[in-house]
Amino acid sequence: MPSKVAIAIVLCAILQITTMTHASGCANHQAKVREVELDPLISSGKTWETSDANYTYYVSVCNGIDSDILSSCNNNAKIANPNTVTVLQMDKKKDCYVAGRSTAVRATNNSIDWLMLVYGGGDSYHNHCSIGRRKAEIFFVCDPDKGLGQPRILEENRVDFECAYTFEWLTSLVCNDRGGSGLSPGSIFLIVFFGLIGSYILFGFLYQRIVNEAKGREQIPNFSFWKKLGNLSADGCDYACRCSEPAPSPPYKPDERHNQLQLDDTDEEEERDDTLLPM
Incomplete structure (x- = not known):
């Protein structure tokens, strides 16, 4: 105990001397x-x-x-x-x-x-x-x-x-x-914002991997939420940024060769019927 008191006294004396010198x-x-x-x-x-x-x-x-x-x-x-x-x-x-x-x-x-x-x-x-x-x-x-x-x-x-x-x-x-030497309020906000985002990702990743024993993409904290959010964002972007309506599909046009084959078959059947009629 006496040694601690002596050390405290010496430190106080040094601090007092420093303060006095600085003041003078x-x-x-x-x-x-x-x-x-x-x-x-x-x-x-x-x-x-x-x-x-x-x-x-x-x-x-x-x-x-x-x-x-x-x-x-x-x-x-x-x-x-x-x-x-x-x-x-x-x-x-x-x-x-x-x-x-x-x-x-x-x-x-x-x-x-x-x-x-x-x-x-x-x-x-x-x-x-x-x-x-x-x-x-x-x-x-x-x-x-x-x-x-x-x-x-x-x-x-x-x-x-x-x-x-x-x-x-x-x-x-x-x-x-x-x-x-100083930071603007905007800079301070960005530093705090990205610091929080980084902490969320890091600690969320560690929690998912160590506590929940997640693997692969499931290690991302709140993965299902961010996946849904990404899909909704993509749909919203597609809806907001679409410049024109999608082109209508072309109408169906029958193949001419197919029509010609059907006509030929019809002629053959008529000739066959003619041969079957009595004279």
């Missing part, structure tokens, strides 16, 4: 929200760039901003925990502000073909947005032709308590039928 590595990115996975973006380890009139934004999915980009910031020494920075804002003077971190992320999905990730934990605003922390909202929108796609800054929303940098990311990763 921004597990919600590949949050199986409607089974949408962003693993290709995470595994790429890439930092994407987009800009507006005043700022350049750098966005990374889960892996943190590229260290060369962070080191180019004038205030890079003031950026705490740089490996958790996932959204970075840089102005014309190369002063940088953290707009989102992987340690404060949540996923939202209320539709079929889009996913929203919200990164919090950014630097505090100086004068607006109630001096709250910066955050970034990334809308991943289905576009089958974009592949991985890339982010595009839409706006900086400065409504109090709802301030956020809004990005749009057109990608095929959130498409419901990307890469044929």
Whole structure:
């Protein structure tokens, strides 16, 4: 018993460590929200760039901003925990502000073909947005032709308590039928239908052969029923698909040679009768 308890404790500890590591590595990115996975973006380890009139934004999915980009910031020494920075804002003077971190992320999905990730934990605003922390909202929108796609800054929303940098990311990763990964309802129906038919034939055949000791065609389950059904189907098809009425049989015509023989016999009998009459 103690050994089993020890094993259970070890397994729970391993599971907890795995979960914590995954969470610190921004597990919600590949949050199986409607089974949408962003693993290709995470595994790429890439930092994407987009800009507006005043700022350049750098966005990374889960892996943190590229260290060369962070080191180019004038205030890079003031950026705490740089490996958790996932959204970075840089102005014309190369002063940088953290707009989102992987340690404060949540996923939202209320539709079929889009996913929203919200990164919090950014630097505090100086004068607006109630001096709250910066955050970034990334809308991943289905576009089958974009592949991985890339982010595009839409706006900086400065409504109090709802301030956020809004990005749009057109990608095929959130498409419901990307890469044929999903089956249509018709395909599912056909798979289930033919699966049931196959099971019926297989198990019916085994039952007839083993239990009823049937031989030959009698091993087919419900053979008499299917035979009658086949005959009825054939009759119905013949009736429905017949294009014309059957040709009537030709009328009977007596053989002329037979008629001629009868005439010859009649003449012979008349001659014989004539010879028998008295003179």
